[in-house]
Amino acid sequence: MIGDQHTTWGNLAGRPARWSHPVRHSGVNRREYEGFIKLRLAHSEGRSYLIPDVLIAVGGLRYFLPSFFSPPSLAFDAEPGTHVAQISIDVGGARATRLERLLVRVRSDERVHVYEDGAQLYRCRFEGPRGIAGLAKGECRRDPSGDFLLRVYHHTTPANASSIRAAGELWSSAWNLAGTRRLTNVSYGYFTTLPRIRDEEDLRLVAMASGEFIHLQTTSDRPREEVVALKVYRGDTRDRTAALAFDVPCGLIAPTHLYLHPFVGMQAAYFEVVSPEIIRVGVVPAAKLRVIQAGIHVADADRRHFGYVIIGDTQTPSGLAAPYEEEETRQVTHLEPLDAATDFFAFWLAHANTDQVSGRAIDPRELAPA
Numbered sequence: 427m428i429g430d431q432h433t434t435w436g437n438l439a440g441r442p443a444r445w446s447h448p449v450r451h452s453g454v455n456r457r458e459y460e461g462f463i464k465l466r467l468a469h470s471e472g473r474s475y476l477i478p479d480v481l482i483a484v485g486g487l488r489y490f491l492p493s494f495f496s497p498p499s500l501a502f503d504a505e506p507g508t509h510v511a512q513i514s515i516d517v518g519g520a521r522a523t524r525l526e527r528l529l530v531r532v533r534s535d536e537r538v539h540v541y542e543d544g545a546q547l548y549r550c551r552f553e554g555p556r557g558i559a560g561l562a563k564g565e566c567r568r569d570p571s572g573d574f575l576l577r578v579y580h581h582t583t584p585a586n587a588s589s590i591r592a593a594g595e596l597w598s599s600a601w602n603l604a605g606t607r608r609l610t611n612v613s614y615g616y617f618t619t620l621p622r623i624r625d626e627e628d629l630r631l632v633a634m635a636s637g638e639f640i641h642l643q644t645t646s647d648r649p650r651e652e653v654v655a656l657k658v659y660r661g662d663t664r665d666r667t668a669a670l671a672f673d674v675p676c677g678l679i680a681p682t683h684l685y686l687h688p689f690v691g692m693q694a695a696y697f698e699v700v701s702p703e704i705i706r707v708g709v710v711p712a713a714k715l716r717v718i719q720a721g722i723h724v725a726d727a728d729r730r731h732f733g734y735v736i737i738g739d740t741q742t743p744s745g746l747a748a749p750y751e752e753e754e755t756r757q758v759t760h761l762e763p764l765d766a767a768t769d770f771f772a773f774w775l776a777h778a779n780t781d782q783v784s785g786r787a788i789d790p791r792e793l794a795p796a
Contacts, residue, residue, distance in 0.1 A: 437647075437648060437649055437650055437651055438643060438651050439643045439650060439651045439652070439653045440641075440643065440653070442643075443523065443630075444493050444494075444516075444518070444522070444523055444525055445523070445524065445525065446493075446494065446516040446524065446525035446526065446527055447527070448527065449514075449527045449529065455555055455556055456553055456554060456555055456556065457553070457554070457556055458551055458552070458553050459483050459551065459552055459553075459554060459558065460483070460549070460550070460551055461481055461482050461483035461484075461486075461549075461550055461551075461552060462481070462482040462483075462486070462538065462547055462548065462549055462550060462574070463478055463479075463480070463481045463482070463530055463532060463547070463548055463550045463552075464478070464479040464480045464481075464482075464541075464545055464546070464547050464676055465477065465478055465479065465532070465545065465546055465547075465548065465770065466479060466544065466545045466546075466681060466761050466762070467544075467761070467762040467764060467770040467773060467774070468735075468759045468760065468761055468762065469759065469760045469762065469782035469783055469786075470686075470737055470758065470759040470760070470783065471783050473497070474774070474782060475497050475498060475697070476498045476511065476513055476770065477495075477681065477684070477697075477735075477759075477761075478492050478495050478513060478515050478530070479545060479676070479679070479681065479682075480574075480576070480676060480679075481515065481517070481528070481530065481550075481552070482566060482574050483552075483558065483562075484558065484559050484562065486566070486567070486568050486574070487565060487566065487567065488558075488559055488562035488564070488565060488566065489562060489563055489564055489565070489566040489574065489576050490515075490517040490528070490558075490561060490562050490563060491517065491563045491619065491699070491702045492515040492516060492517060492699050492702065493516050493517065493518065493525055493698065493699055493702050494515070494516040494525070494696055494697065494698050494699070495513060495514065495515045495516070495696070495697050495699070496513055496514040496515075496694075496696055496697070497513075497695070497696075497697075498511050498512065498513040499511070499512045499513075500512075500771070500774065502771070502775060507535075508533055508534055508535050509533070509534040509771040509775075510531060510532065510533055510534070511531070511532045511770075511771070512529065512530065512531050512532075513530050513532075514527055514528065514529050514530070515527070515528050515530060516528075517561050517562075517563075518561055519560050519561055519562060519563065520563065520619060520620055520621070520703075521620075521627070521628070521631070522561070526554060526555050526558075526561055527554075528552045528553065528554040528558075529552060529553045529554075530550050530551075530552040531550060531551050531552065532548045532549075532550045533548075533549075534769060534771040534772075536548050536549040536550070537769055538572060539571075539572045539573060540764070540765060540766045541573075541676070541677045542677065542729075542731075543677075543681075543731045543761070543763070544733075544761055544762055544763040544764045544765070545677075545681075545764075546764055546769060546770065547572075547573075547676070563619040563702075563703075564576060564577045564578065564619050565577045567673075569675065571675075573675050573676050573677050574675070574676050575673040575674065575675055575676075575721065576673065576674050576675075576676060576679070576705070577671060577672070577673055578617040578618060578619055578671075578672055578673075578674050578705045579617060579618055579619070579620060579621055579669045579670065579671055579672070580596065580615075580616070580617050580618075580669070580670045580672060581618065581620075581622075581623050581666035581668070581669050581670075582665075582666060582668055582670070583665060583666070583667065583668060584667065584668045586668070587668035587670055590670060590717065591670075591717075594716065594717045594718070595714045595715065595716055595717060596615055596672075596714065596715040596717060596722070597714055597715075598613035598614055598615050598707075598709050598711075598712065598713055598714065598715060599613060599614055599615075599616055600613050600711065600712075601614075601659065602750070602751060602752040602753075602791075602793065603633055603683070603700070603701065603704070603706075603749065603750045603751075603752055604633055604656065604657065604658045604659065604750035604751055604752075605633060605634065605658055605659025605661075606657055606658065606659065606751070607751065607752075607753070607793045607794065607796060608793065608794045609711075609752070609791055609792065609793055609794075610711065610792045610793065610794050611711065611730075611791065611792045612708050612709070612710070612711065612730045612732075612791055613708075613709050613710070613711050613712060613713060613730075614680065614706040614707060614708055614709070615706065615707040615709065615715045615722065615724075616704065616705075616706055617672060617674060617704075617705040617706070617707070618631075618632050618703050618704055618705060619702075619703050619705065620632065620703055621669060621671075622669060623663050623666040623669075624663065625663065626663075628663070629661050629662075629663065631701070631703045632661075632701070632703055632704055633658050633659065633701050633704060633750060634658055634659045634660070634661030635658055635659075635660065635661065636660065636661065636662055636663075637660075638657055638658065638660045639655045639656060639657055639658065640655075640656050640658050641653055641654065641655055641656070642654045642656055642746045642747075643746075644740055644741055644742065644743065644746065645687045645688065645690065645740045645741070646688065646690060646740070646741040647690050647691070652743055654743045654746045654747060656746070656747055656750060658750070671720060672717065672720055672721070672722050673720055673721045673722065674705065674707060674722045675722070678707045678722065678724055678729070679705055679706070679707060680706040680707060680708045680731075680732075681735050681761065682699050682700055682701070682702065682704075682735065683700040683735045683736040683737070683738070683748075683749030683750075683752075684697050684698065684699060684700060684735060684736070684737040684738070684749070684759065685697065685698040685700060685737065685738045685739075685740045685745075685746070685749065686698075686737050686738070686739060686740065687740050688739075688740070688741055697737075698740075700738070700749040700750070701750075707722065707724060708729070708730040708731060708732070709724055709728045709729060709730050710727075710728050710729075710730050713725075713728040732761075732788070732789060732790075732791065733760060733761050733763065733788060733789065734758045734759060734760050734761060734788045734790075735749075735758065735759055735761065736748050736749045736752065736754045736757055736758055736759075737749075737757055737758060737759045738754070738757055739757060745757060752791050752793065753791075753793050755788065755790050758788060760782070760783065760786050760788070762782075
């Protein structure tokens with residue numbers, strides 16, 4: 427939730443789980459940093475925009491995951507032959523509720539890596555508060571391919587942890603994000619940025635609950651927002667007392683589903699990342715993820731990508747539930763399959779003011795009957 431919850435969002439049914447103040451100008455407590463940002467070009471009805479997957483900074487040793495982000499602003503030929511994009515992202519460390527805003531600037535001549543699923547990695551500069559290491563979700567390091575390895579965790583029982591170590595493999599799961607339906611054409615290796623699952627609030631962050639429900643609220647111009655009780659996997663902290671640390675390449679991580687928060691009053695529209703603490707690696711059904719010296723590896727033939735993510739409309743209860751249920755095929759944003767020959771600047775220039783949605787089909791996630 428972006429904004430001041432006591433004024434702009436006074437119609438909320440309850441305090442938001444996350445929120446941030448806008449940054450209106452630079453100040454003595456802010457400075458400029460250098461880093462890397464992984465971006466995707468996306469299209470949904472009436473709009474194209476950039477999705478920031480992950481920001482790498484602090485000398486390439488920390489990674490930051492957005493909870494919220496803005497539509498981008500693009501300047502073409504800002505310098506002769508060079509284009510510039512700017513996007514704001516709101517980030518916070520583990521369990522953070524008060525987020526900080528980073529203003530990220532990307533140049534067209536600073537692309538450094540291209541991913542097989544269409545995402546691209548750029549050097550970037552960004553403005554943020556002094557001392558940003560505490561805003562990171564975790565540690566990372568660069569590998570010889572030019573990609574970054576993110577340190578994440580898999581929580582299970584001590585017995586299962588011993589089996590995973592002994593076998594050198596992690597079984598994928600057919601459960602959808604909510605943990606209530608089985609997917610039939612994809613499985614996921616599930617990880618989290620949380621080094622421990624310590625209480626009920628941590629369970630909620632990874633879309634679980636001992637009482638079987640988490641609660642979401644709409645954002646709209648209602649006098650009072652609606653609350654949705656979303657059924658999720660019934661979990662228990664006692665079932666997740668063993669934490670295994672793994673290094674997962676950015677290139678394996680599945681893109682996250684999103685929410686679109688509408689323009690309301692003085693609050694501009696913005697995007698929210700659904701459950702940013704959950705990291706998933708998509709594979710063909712029942713495929714196993716290999717573990718080699720704490721690194722996660724997936725055979726090329728076992729990888730499973732989708733050309734879209736769900737973007738739920740937060741004005742409606744059904745829109746709030748859609749990203750977790752993963753059955754939605756209408757509220758989607760299409761991910762542009764960019765390659766080494768075309769970056770998002772070139773694509774945007776070549777297709778300016780054109781419909782990028784009509785006639786574009788998706789290969790949907792499929793769920794077993796409820």
